[in-house]
Amino acid sequence: MTKKSFLANPSNKQAFINLLAEQMTKADKAVEHAKGDADYKICMSACLHAKEKPTAVVAEDSDVFQLLTHHANIADKDFIMVTSKQTVCVTTLAKKLDPLLSGALLFLHAFSGCDTTSRPYGIGKVSVLKKYAELERCSSIFMSPSSSKAEIERAGEDALLIIYGCTTSLSLDSARVDKFQQKVGTATQYVSPEKLPPTSDAAIFHSHRAYHQVQAWCGNDLPAEEWGWTTSPSGLYPVKMSQPSAPDRLLKIMR
Incomplete structure (x- = not known):
């Protein structure tokens, strides 16, 4: 079978990880298993x-x-990241980055789309990074472990209004109407x-998942089911919205 099909089976994947760990341990290499977010474990160990x-x-x-x-x-001493295409000195990059941008990176990355969060349609990573100064207040709320859900939801909506260039709108719903009228x-x-x-409505759940991921990257584990996820037989599944996609009277005549 293909590698993709083989690794799609959780039992195969775990058995393969265990086999790799066993062989590396025999070769006198230190091995650590990540119970939670593997990326965070790799980063903190490094x-x-x-x-x-x-x-x-x-x-x-x-x-x-x-x-x-x-x-x-x-x-830190010489600290580098090596990919198949290039090598980056993380220490040098950390020294040169604006501290405001460095402090907001996790929020900007999670909110604009990563492995566990959706990417806003048509919005690129670079365009979001360029707005880090405008997003400072929103970033500080998402980075704080003590922010309330109401604060996160409001900050998430404000962030999306900034990202989509709708700063004159009071809400995303009104921004949708304005954008639609402009485009039509x-x-x-x-x-x-x-x-x-x-x-x-959709922004609320996106904000919850982004906050959950940011806090995980900061070492603060939160219950996923309380932050935009629901449990299904195959694992966690994102809650996309709580309201219908359109009024019932409209859905009845659509095919």
């Missing part, structure tokens, strides 16, 4: 080693890169709904 000696993290995952950049200490007034063809900002 940061611990970097305090004492030159350290290289070999990975292709952008999540690992963001975590290393955020958590790296500028006093100038479009020569069908206006795709996905090009509009998300609804306020």
